[in-house]
């Protein structure tokens with residue numbers, strides 16, 4: 001089969017065991033001038049073979065297939081040719097599949113059924129990311145830049161560029177939002193710098209509630225405004241908390257989350273890097289392009305887990321993913337939240353299980369967190385002395401130190417030296433005080 005490398009056409013290989021689905025996919029893409037179906041395979045093995053032969057830009061891969069399934073096939077494809085992007089297709093309710101696919105190297109997931117527009121947009125997005133990533137492929141440099149600069153052109157981060165710290169958990173309800181809000185406030189308190197909090201938990205964001213903020217202006221207003229967001233627009237949309245923290249609240253309705261694309265998020269966050277010294281980002285548990293964009297831009301990803309086995313299992317998977325994404329080990333930190341020294345597995349044992357050091361432990365405090373919820377005032381603001389707050393404040397100090405060396409004054413932000421974000425040998429810092437003491 002002769003295939004011309006037609007300038008800008010996105011060349012797609014379909015892999016699905018059901019002939020009708022293969023035909024439907026072709027029909028869905030029939031009118032897309034910039035997308036070309038260059039082949040179709042009916043199982044994973046054939047898919048791998050055809051990928052080698054045809055070198056598509058993207059493989060549109062079904063998960064469930066007899067013989068070699070989509071996950072195995074994706075793994076092989078990603079290993080053989082990292083330039084080939086895999087877009088996985090799955091049916092609803094297969095959350096575990098999504099995670100496994102990501103581990104196998106898939107770049108995007110489509111939940112069946114999807115429209116032709118969703119499909120085409122998704123293929124374009126994945127292709128565009130791949131092109132950008134290749135363009136930004138690391139040139140050898142004296143100080144190895146992190147190979148994570150795939151969505152943006154890599155510019156060595158100068159100290160005056162705001163530091164993006166994102167908190168995430170693949171498992172819901174472990175306290176990501178609680179810690180994000182408290183950490184942002186703690187950073188503000190510790191640094192007196194310009195701190196922003198972004199609720200990128202777009203569907204069910206509750207940062208506005210945790211801080212008792214008006215939700216009349218949200219991120220949805222930013223994306224609905226014409227043109228690129230600028231400082232003026234942002235100042236009109238950001239909610240001002242009495243602490244001095246500026247907050248970009250999530251859309252008021254879950255369905256509005258779809259309005260916010262990963263491109264919007266990238267534009268917002270890069271603008272915030274100019275407007276703020278620290279940008280704390282709360283995320284939802286959905287693994288998608290938006291999340292990956294936040295991860296890529298972040299200097300520090302804080303994985304939040306509890307000591308429960310199910311959460312730890314997810315945490316372990318997460319670190320395997322970040323390894324595949326080739327993030328430097330120092331970029332990902334693990335925080336144990338809601339830790340109960342009596343009931344939970346010992347921190348040392350947890351480290352052994354998930355093979356990642358624990359950077360910090362925030363103790364369980366049902367009373368303080370519940371009271372904070374009712375009042376709409378986070379714990380660090382009202383009960384600074386309790387172990388929960390001390391642990392969060394210690395976390396803030398640690399994150400602050402990482403950006404500006406302890407010896408440097410706060411005004412080091414104006415300093416123009418182009419220091420790399422982290423020393424090449426930077427190991428995760430020593431665990432901060434357990435329970436805020438000792």
Ligand SMILES: Nc1ncnc2c1ncn2[C@@H]1O[C@H](COP(=O)(O)OP(=O)(O)OP(=O)(O)O)[C@@H](O)[C@H]1O
Nearest residue numbers: 172173174175176177178337338363364365366369
């Ligand atoms: N250290 C803690 N001790 C006790 N309770 C906590 C602690 N941290 C968080 N919580 C409680 O756990 C619950 C879940 O917290 P939160 O909403 O922050 O989690 P999340 O990971 O953001 O959840 P979601 O997946 O819904 O976004 C809340 O009731 C919160 O008050």
Ligand SMILES: [Mg+2]
Nearest residue numbers: 176177201206
């Ligand atoms: Mg949350």
